Amino acid sequence: MKMSRNRRAFLFSGSGPGNFKFIIALAVLFLAVVTGTQAQPTTLGHATDFKSDEYFESPNDQKVKMILSGASASPLPAGKLDITDLKIVTFDLSGKTKEIIRAPECVYSPYDGLASSAGHLELQTGDGKMYTTGDGFLWQQTDQSLTISNNVHTVVQMKGFQLNMP
DSSP states (O other): OOBOTTOOTTOBOOOSHHHHHHHHHHHHHHHHHHTTTTOOOOSTTOEEEEEEEEEOOTTSTTSEEEEEEEEEEEEOGGGOEEEEEEEEEEEOTTSOEEEEEEEEEEEEETTTTEEEEEEEEEEEETTSSEEEEEEEEEEETTTTEEEEEEEEEEEEOOSSOOOOOO
16 A cells, blocks of 8 residues: 555555455544544544645645545445535645635545535635536546536636627
8 A cells, every 4th residue: 555645645556355444444544533633523433524634745745735624524335435515625835725615515535536426516716706616526636626517607707808899
């Protein structure tokens, strides 16, 4: 098992029955650690008010790249988590907010770095100039990509924009 260099929690490579047991044990450990001072455990394997940080690679490994949080997380089969009130905030190297993603519910696969849901999603840029909503999404942590599949609506605020028509 190898942990990624950029201190990204959860991403592992490898396969086999021994690795699966390790991943399950790691998921339980993750929930125990994450629930430490930030969350209140309510039942075995369930966490409330949890938060997970991802940092930039060295030499900026003290700067937060992303914060993934939720009101609650419950374990699902295959090491996935059922998250309510998901919030993902990404930052640039200066610490400025790049975007904020919110969803009432989603399934998060920590080992693949994938979050998805058939439900609603809201995305807002850090400067507040773009706001997108939609239903059904797939977010990939590794490349910070977001695909929204249905009922997508975007509002872009622009000052001084002038459309020249022929």
